[in-house]
Amino acid sequence: MTGxxxxxxxxxxxxxxxxxxxxxxVSPLLHTPLMSLTNALDAIAVVGAIxxxxxxxxxxxxxxxxxxxxxxxxxxxxxxxxxDRMLKMFKSSRPQKP
Amino acid sequence: xxxxxxxxxxxxLVAAALFILSLKWMSSPTTARHGVWAGELGMLLxxxxxxxxxxxxxxxxxxxxxxxxTIIGVPLGMVHMTAVxxxxxxxHAFGALCVTLVGTSExxxxxxxxxxxxxxxxxxxxxxxxxxxxxxxxxxxxxxEFLPQRPITYKGQNLVNLSxxxxxxxVAAYLVAHPERxxxxxxxxxxxxxxxxxxxxxxxxxxxxxxxxxxxSYAGLSAAAMGFVLDSKLLIIAGAxxxxxxxxxxxxxxxxxxxxxxxxxxxxxxxxxxxxxxGKETRAVRxxxxxxxxxxxxxxxxxxxxxxxxxxxxxxxxxVRELYDALTKRGVDVKFGIHPVAGRMPGHMNVLLAEADIPxxxxxxxxxxxxxxxxxxxxxxIGANDVTNPAARTDHSSxxxxxxxxxxxxxxxxxxxxxxxxxxxxxxxxxxxxxDKTLMLFGDAKxxxxxxxxxxxxxxx
Numbered sequence: 001m002t003g004x005x006x007x008x009x010x011x012x013x014x015x016x017x018x019x020x021x022x023x024x025x026v027s028p029l030l031h032t033p034l035m036s037l038t039n040a041l042d043a044i045a046v047v048g049a050i051x052x053x054x055x056x057x058x059x060x061x062x063x064x065x066x067x068x069x070x071x072x073x074x075x076x077x078x079x080x081x082x083x084d085r086m087l088k089m090f091k092s093s094r095p096q097k098p
Numbered sequence: 099x100x101x102x103x104x105x106x107x108x109x110x111l112v113a114a115a116l117f118i119l120s121l122k123w124m125s126s127p128t129t130a131r132h133g134v135w136a137g138e139l140g141m142l143l144x145x146x147x148x149x150x151x152x153x154x155x156x157x158x159x160x161x162x163x164x165x166x167x168t169i170i171g172v173p174l175g176m177v178h179m180t181a182v183x184x185x186x187x188x189x190h191a192f193g194a195l196c197v198t199l200v201g202t203s204e205x206x207x208x209x210x211x212x213x214x215x216x217x218x219x220x221x222x223x224x225x226x227x228x229x230x231x232x233x234x235x236x237x238x239x240x241x242x243e244f245l246p247q248r249p250i251t252y253k254g255q256n257l258v259n260l261s262x263x264x265x266x267x268x269v270a271a272y273l274v275a276h277p278e279r280x281x282x283x284x285x286x287x288x289x290x291x292x293x294x295x296x297x298x299x300x301x302x303x304x305x306x307x308x309x310x311x312x313x314x315s316y317a318g319l320s321a322a323a324m325g326f327v328l329d330s331k332l333l334i335i336a337g338a339x340x341x342x343x344x345x346x347x348x349x350x351x352x353x354x355x356x357x358x359x360x361x362x363x364x365x366x367x368x369x370x371x372x373x374x375x376x377g378k379e380t381r382a383v384r385x386x387x388x389x390x391x392x393x394x395x396x397x398x399x400x401x402x403x404x405x406x407x408x409x410x411x412x413x414x415x416x417x418v419r420e421l422y423d424a425l426t427k428r429g430v431d432v433k434f435g436i437h438p439v440a441g442r443m444p445g446h447m448n449v450l451l452a453e454a455d456i457p458x459x460x461x462x463x464x465x466x467x468x469x470x471x472x473x474x475x476x477x478x479x480i481g482a483n484d485v486t487n488p489a490a491r492t493d494h495s496s497x498x499x500x501x502x503x504x505x506x507x508x509x510x511x512x513x514x515x516x517x518x519x520x521x522x523x524x525x526x527x528x529x530x531x532x533x534d535k536t537l538m539l540f541g542d543a544k545x546x547x548x549x550x551x552x553x554x555x556x557x558x559x
Contacts, residue, residue, distance in 0.1 A: 073167020
């Protein structure tokens with residue numbers, strides 16, 4: 001980890017800058033769906049939990065990993081579902097362009 | 099033939115790109131749903147790729163976790179739109195729980211030989227994760243009204259809270275220097291759990307938009323820290339994006355409330371409430387009936403409706419939609435002026451109005467609509483108070499002085515639907531109500547708007 005720490009810091013810094021630039025452009029109209037979407041994306045932490053539960057190194061790690069999968073998966077499923085439900089409701093009064 | 103690991107890393111790379119595109123497409127309502135699909139595809143790829151990981155020897159627990167999570171997730175995705183803020187707070191708690199549990203396992207799998215640098219990152223992950231977990235549960239409880247909404251404050255509260263946090267950070271620093279003292283690990287797990295609770299105790303309902311955004315940011319940062327521990331670039335990217343998003347929203351909300359970050363967390367608005375409650379004079383106001391209000395609205399060319407949280411509490415958004423229809427049919431130009439904190443989380447009011455089928459191009463945010471008030475015939479305020487208070491512009495002694503407001507007082511006529519003359523969240527009297535051009539419409543928002551609609555329908559047209 002030590003050797004890669006600097007690379008990881010670069011990745012973090014660049015992603016944070018991209019995040020600021022991209023999210024600054026999101027209309028206040030969509031701030032609620034934005035938050036539920038980022039929440040679902042953040043639940044990508046599930047990949048860490050999957051490896052933990054699947055490696056089966058120790059019982060404690062497997063149990064905690066499984067609970068972590070449950071928590072993160074519910075965010076993935078619930079987050080995408082509600083974001084899409086909200087966005088479906090946003091309709092324009094102008095006729096849609098083809 | 100590239101190794102499985104390389105394939106997995108390439109899949110993660112694609113997923114990361116999809117995540118960034120997903121957020122980019124959120125910038126406009128016309129492309130936003132593509133954003134959801136991109137996010138879903140990225141997630142599917144990432145989870146699928148992870149399952150190829152050669153370290154995985156047992157898929158049973160993974161399957162159980164995925165199935166249970168889906169069973170819990172579906173109802174959480176189907177909640178009513180008014181419940182979205184508490185659902186969001188709850189999902190911050192779940193995200194933080196996942197991060198904390200993984201961090202805890204990682205520690206015990208490596209203990210007692212945890213490298214110092216890793217211990218530092220692990221501590222950050224676990225501290226942020228656990229305080230976000232309990233803090234978000236508290237916020238969800240307050241929003242769902244399991245817990246009292248009013249801020250609970252006591253003398254020396256900030257000192258107590260900061261000392262608790264200092265203990266956690268102090269012990270973490272000690273652990274970094276002496277990672278072999280594994281017995282101390284539960285302290286950096288438990289103390290932040292307590293801090294999370296204490297942090298939300300003094301927060302009132304009106305401050306929730308800021309607090310939810312801040313917790314969102316913490317949840318993202320804890321996930322990024324987890325990415326450092328697991329050396330997962332994808333997780334670092336997702337965490338950084340989420341952290342940045344939460345941070346931007348928190349700053350927006352703080353600005354809209356005219357307060358600094360530290361003021362929201364350590365300021366406890368409740369104390370100011372007590373100070374301004376006394377010494378209110380009883381001044382004359384003009385009131386009007388639904389018939390009079392309907393007649394004025396029907397004669398207008400341009401109407402701006404300003405909804406506040408009171409409208410959502412009264413479940414009046416569908417009646418408001420009927421009013422919008424009735425007026426639009428008569429050729430009245432109707433728009434909505436939305437204050438950034440007009441709900442319980444950023445953008446909440448837009449969702450509630452979109453749910454009532456009000457077209458989104460009629461929903462204008464504060465900066466867009468403020469220039470239009472001088473040409474507006476009627477500004478109709480429904481269940482909003484402090485965000486329309488002109489004292490924020492003029493009265494230097496007002497506690498909300500400097501707060502950005504909707505300039506409804508610049509419209510030719512102002513109508514305010516309100517139950518009575520009580521003050522708003524901030525406990526501050528609103529001079530808007532006593533202006534000559536202001537008509538007070540006393541009653542329940544849903545009932546009163548319904549009466550106006552009936553009057554409009556009963557006339558010609």
